[in-house]
Amino acid sequence: MIKKNQIIKEYATSFLDEDKLIAFLSFYNFLNNNKLGIRKTGRKINGSWAITYKNKSIGRFNLDSSWSINYFYLFFRNECSDKFEKYLSHELKDFILSNINTKAVCCVKGTCHSKENMTILGKTFNNRVCVCYPVILIDPNGKMLEYAKELVLIGKNIIAEVAAN
Numbered sequence: 001m002i003k004k005n006q007i008i009k010e011y012a013t014s015f016l017d018e019d020k021l022i023a024f025l026s027f028y029n030f031l032n033n034n035k036l037g038i039r040k041t042g043r044k045i046n047g048s049w050a051i052t053y054k055n056k057s058i059g060r061f062n063l064d065s066s067w068s069i070n071y072f073y074l075f076f077r078n079e080c081s082d083k084f085e086k087y088l089s090h091e092l093k094d095f096i097l098s099n100i101n102t103k104a105v106c107c108v109k110g111t112c113h114s115k116e117n118m119t120i121l122g123k124t125f126n127n128r129v130c131v132c133y134p135v136i137l138i139d140p141n142g143k144m145l146e147y148a149k150e151l152v153l154i155g156k157n158i159i160a161e162v163a164a165n
Helices: 004-015 018-033 078-085 090-097 142-164
Strands: 037-040 048-053 056-063 067-071 118-120 123-125 135-138
Touching: 004 018, 004 056, 018 056, 018 067, 018 142, 048 142, 056 142, 067 142, 078 142, 090 142, 135 142
Parallel strands: none
Antiparallel strands: 037 048, 048 056, 056 067, 067 135, 118 123
């Protein structure tokens, strides 16, 4: 029987070139080392897996000719936003704001949950923002990959805080 880790690694190997594969495997190993859950999403995207902690979604990663990480709306919901902002450096906040998902096809066409004039971390975006996954990182590596990992850990901490209350 093939284990889930083998399936995901084989899937990544079949789609990504060497540089992208190295970055993805670094992220994937980070998820495993931090005991985060990984499960196939219910969306109609073949290479899409949710990143979870205590059965709550932090985001997802997608694999095809590139790879991406999308962060869940958890960070911007009212009950979590105050908790989220305390973890952010000025640099990380700027990074998030420069990677807001305004290009998701499902959201631009309005078939998903998108919103116009959405305010995130004090900045208002006049174009449509994907409410499901407002932050998207495409082929992260280097500093972007470091921030990606930091955002996952912040999500894990927020979920732990909310669960403790």
